Amino acid sequence: MTHAIEITTLRLKAGLSIADFITANADIDPWIRRQPGFMGRRICERDDGMIVDIVFWETTEDGHRSAAGIMTEMAESPVHVTIDHRSVDWTISQVHHSLDG
Template sequence: MAESEAIEIVTFRLVRGVSFADFVEANREVDAWLTLQPGFRSRRIAKEHGACIADVLLWDDEAAARAAMHRLMDELADSPVHALIDQATVTWTVAPIGHKHDIDN
């Protein structure tokens, strides 16, 4: 059986004094890196009203998502984006997509 698409959801808060716009700007390096990763499909970053950030990525499969996360921590360990995140608030989940409903644009 072929593996399904997978969704990666990371939630966290930014450190005090960092704006959402600053965080998005700092992610240019991560965005460029993601486009080179096998199985990467898309990324969306949102800010909830309570200041929680949701970073949602779509991957070809769960294995691609997990492998990329490990590479990111090695290859972008020195990225300034990490200092903008309150590391104590990070949650990370990867799960295969069990239901999909698309609409044509």
């Protein structure tokens, strides 16, 4: 079975921390969990301060549908004001090889 991975990298607005970003996701997490095809999510911070938000989907279509909802249904979420939107890079890719531990 193939899956898809959504990877978003972003910078937070000045003065905000990853803890602030995670707190601001409090309404996004339960919403995304209810989306068809959702498999999991990880939020990381690189050494350079970039946030890496990784979401695992059953299909790329599931990821695209959810991404549209984040910008429409969840447009009023506090998470949007934490992000420097000029820094956002967003992709969804089909997984072609997977190795589990």
